[in-house]
Amino acid sequence: MAKPDDRSDNVEKLQRNVQNTIRNLREAEEYLSEHADELSPEEKRAIRVKNEHRRESIEGMRREIKDEAAHRRRSGRGE
Numbered sequence: 868m869a870k871p872d873d874r875s876d877n878v879e880k881l882q883r884n885v886q887n888t889i890r891n892l893r894e895a896e897e898y899l900s901e902h903a904d905e906l907s908p909e910e911k912r913a914i915r916v917k918n919e920h921r922r923e924s925i926e927g928m929r930r931e932i933k934d935e936a937a938h939r940r941r942s943g944r945g946e
Contacts, residue, residue: 877935885928892921 899906899914906914 874935874938878932878939881928881932881935885925885932888921888925888928892918892925895921 895914895918899911903911
């Protein structure tokens with residue numbers, strides 16, 4: 868039997884994921900800035916591409932947070 872959809876802590880999980888992703892993005896930017904002269908062009912590009920993916924993920928998670936918050940309001944669980 869399938870488990871019921873428990874969305875009660877989705878917002879909190881998403882917010883934590885956003886914070887972690889932002890931290891990873893900043894750390895990668897700092898690393899790139901501090902070690903740019905030691906990195907190959909391919910390594911620099913890989914870091915930049917990964918950070919762009921992180922930015923896209925952050926945007927998507929923020930949209931999900933809004934959706935989840937709206938779901939909470941509609942379902943009367945405005946926590």
